[in-house]
Each structure stands twice: as C-alpha cells, then as structure tokens.
Amino acid sequence: MYKKILQQHNISVTKQRVILLEILDKVQKPITIEEIRLHIKGDINVTTIYRSLKKLVDVGIIYQTDFRDGVSYFEFQGDNHHHHITCVECKSRDHIDICITDESLSIAEKKGYSVTNHIFELFGLCKECSKQS
Amino acid sequence: MYKKILQQHNISVTKQRVILLEILDKVQKPITIEEIRLHIKGDINVTTIYRSLKKLVDVGIIYQTDFRDGVSYFEFQGDNHHHHITCVECKSRDHIDICITDESLSIAEKKGYSVTNHIFELFGLCKECSKQS
DNA sequence: CAATAATTTGCAAATAATTTGCAAATATGT
DNA sequence: ACATATTTGCAAATTATTTGCAAATTATTG
Structure with a gap:
C-alpha cells in the first residue's frame, strides 16, 4: 500500500x-x-x-x-486533509477540518504563483486553560 | 510611537x-x-x-x-495584516492579503479554543521558476 | 521625587535540532 | 542481470536557540 x-x-x-x-x-x-x-x-x-x-x-x-x-x-x-489548533498553555491539540480558501489560492495565482504547499496553524487557549487565567 | x-x-x-x-x-x-x-x-x-x-x-x-x-x-x-506566498525555488516572497476565515475561527471556538494567534503560509512556484521547470 | 519591587539585559557557555561529505548499499530501467 | 541513479549510514560539523546568573534598567508605591 x-x-x-x-x-x-x-x-x-x-x-x-x-x-x-x-x-x-x-x-x-x-x-x-x-x-x-x-x-x-x-x-x-x-x-x-x-x-x-x-x-x-x-x-x-x-x-x-x-x-x-x-x-x-x-x-x-x-484523504482527510486538515489543520490544527494548539493550546499555547498545555500544548493540547485538536483538528480543524478547514483549509485554504479558494479565494487565497486565486489571489496567489493572480500574483503569478502556483501554490503547491501550505502551513496553517492556529494557536490559542483550550477550555481548561481559559478557566485558570 | x-x-x-x-x-x-x-x-x-x-x-x-x-x-x-x-x-x-x-x-x-x-x-x-x-x-x-x-x-x-x-x-x-x-x-x-x-x-x-x-x-x-x-x-x-x-x-x-x-x-x-x-x-x-x-x-x-x-494595521495591514497579511500573510505570504514563498517560491520554493528562488525564495521570492509576496504578500497575500487574506487571513483566517470566520468559519475556521468558529470551528475552533466550538471545540472550546479561543484563538489568539496563527501561522498561515503558502508555498509554490513563482512565474519565473515555473517557466524553467 | 525617592525607594523598593519587578522586569529586563548582557555574557559566556550549553543544548539540541539539523546538515554535510563520502563510501557502501540498494533501487530502477533496459 | 547490468549499468545508472538514488538512497543510506556514519561521524563530525554547523547553527539556531536557550539557560543561569549578576548587573542594569524600568515600573510602582508612598
């Protein structure tokens, strides 16, 4: 395989x-x-x-x-492309089933670039860590 | 200032x-x-x-x-928040005036995260480098 | 404005992730 | 199976980033 x-x-x-x-x-x-x-x-x-x-x-x-x-x-x-959100405190991590928008792709293409790859990561506080602060 | x-x-x-x-x-x-x-x-x-x-x-x-x-x-x-696209060949770089969608933010929030920060970067080939390959 | 507390800086040394060069081994195309 | 191209392993080097601590600077309080 x-x-x-x-x-x-x-x-x-x-x-x-x-x-x-x-x-x-x-x-x-x-x-x-x-x-x-x-x-x-x-x-x-x-x-x-x-x-x-x-x-x-x-x-x-x-x-x-x-x-x-x-x-x-x-x-x-x-087959299940996704990104992540990471808690800056406890480093827990979860999936985000969302990706680049067609809009950003087309903007890149208008600038002459063909997009082959990307990084997309969110950071924040998870439920637990929000409570504590 | x-x-x-x-x-x-x-x-x-x-x-x-x-x-x-x-x-x-x-x-x-x-x-x-x-x-x-x-x-x-x-x-x-x-x-x-x-x-x-x-x-x-x-x-x-x-x-x-x-x-x-x-x-x-x-x-x-x-005031001008933006991201970038980088050519993997020549490393040239351009702005992309687009950011996280409200949709991804709300997905993160549904999972209990409050988003404070993010990385979003595109990679690809610029016009010049596309020609050569 | 002076005094105290809290934060930040500089330095030298340590750490840890990643890369290099090269010869031997393995994979690919014919 | 043979020749060519690609990949692997190893040891050593490189380089970005971090640490601990004392001195300096900044913020706060009376």
Whole structure:
C-alpha cells in the first residue's frame, strides 16, 4: 500500500520510507522526529529520517508543520486533509477540518504563483486553560 | 510611537524593544534575527533579541512565522495584516492579503479554543521558476 | 521625587535540532 | 542481470536557540 503511494509520486521505494509512512499513518497526528524514532523497531539513521521525511514532504505525501517549539512535526493526512489548533498553555491539540480558501489560492495565482504547499496553524487557549487565567 | 504600542500591551518600554520595533516597522517584511542584527546600529545582545522578539510576539505586536528554512522570521504588520506566498525555488516572497476565515475561527471556538494567534503560509512556484521547470 | 519591587539585559557557555561529505548499499530501467 | 541513479549510514560539523546568573534598567508605591 505504501509502496504504491511512493510509486505514484515517482520516488524510490525503500524500506525506510515505507516504515516511516507506516508509523505516520498509524499515529494519525503530527509527531516529531524524536517521537518517530521511538516507534521504529530496529533502527534507521537519523540522517536518513531527516532526508526521507523531507522527500515525502517535497512530493506532497506528508504534511510538515511547526508549532513554534523549535521542532518540526510531520503528519500523514491521507484523504482527510486538515489543520490544527494548539493550546499555547498545555500544548493540547485538536483538528480543524478547514483549509485554504479558494479565494487565497486565486489571489496567489493572480500574483503569478502556483501554490503547491501550505502551513496553517492556529494557536490559542483550550477550555481548561481559559478557566485558570 | 513605539513606546505607546509597548505600553498599550502592558510590557516594559526598553531601548532595545523600541529599536527592534523601529527596524521591523521600517523593513515591512519578514526578516530573520541575523538580518535584524545587521540593521542594529551599536549592539544588542543576541539573547536579548531572542527574548524581546518572543515577548513582542506573545503580546501580539509582531508576527512570527517560519518558511521552513530552519530560521524564524519576524514581521511588524501594523494595521495591514497579511500573510505570504514563498517560491520554493528562488525564495521570492509576496504578500497575500487574506487571513483566517470566520468559519475556521468558529470551528475552533466550538471545540472550546479561543484563538489568539496563527501561522498561515503558502508555498509554490513563482512565474519565473515555473517557466524553467 | 525617592525607594523598593519587578522586569529586563548582557555574557559566556550549553543544548539540541539539523546538515554535510563520502563510501557502501540498494533501487530502477533496459 | 547490468549499468545508472538514488538512497543510506556514519561521524563530525554547523547553527539556531536557550539557560543561569549578576548587573542594569524600568515600573510602582508612598
């Protein structure tokens, strides 16, 4: 299954890439490289992880984002593309099933850009943390 | 003027913060800490720059974002809030005068979050770079 | 306006994420 | 199966960002 995805995007099918995809598909949320490593049975070199994920992001198979804590997060979104809202206090995170508007896309296109990728993240206070402050 | 802004947000008015605001207001585009340092006549300690910018971001005076090149970018947006599209090839950058939709805000609120901040960045190919590939 | 409290700064050193260069291994196309 | 292109692993380097602490600056209170 993951083999197919890689082939469809015209990149080599390697053991390491398949493993990474399996992990990301299983956890279904954005995780860091450190967390990914904990899921790997056996071992994949860190450098390889960085490079493989970069490739997967470049071809659009996975979504890379950052939540402003100094680390990159990676997520396999499959058919269910979405973004997130993160509590700046407790770091809890939830999905937001909404994305770029056609309007912003067309504005970008008018400026001569073809959009291939995006980051969209909300930050705020969750219900719990709102109470406390 | 910058003094007033700082006061309105209830944070101390320091020479360093005013200088940083002046710089960001002058350049009117997202710049890195390295670039900021080039604009500083005299000297502000790097640590101070990091901490001051973080504060300015926290209170919402400036916008922090990242374009996936491993560095943070900071921008004073004043009254003219906007986002960007970045060419993944030549790194050219343009404004996108569009922001979060009310719809995504209300979805977040339904989940119990009050949104205080956001990142929204588009990536793609500019006109020039599209031709070449 | 002076005195005290609270916040911020500068410095040097530490931390931690990410990248590089290169040789060996693996995948792909014919 | 062969030749070519791509990817991997390793060790070491790089670089952005953070920490702890004492001194300096800013805000607050009487």
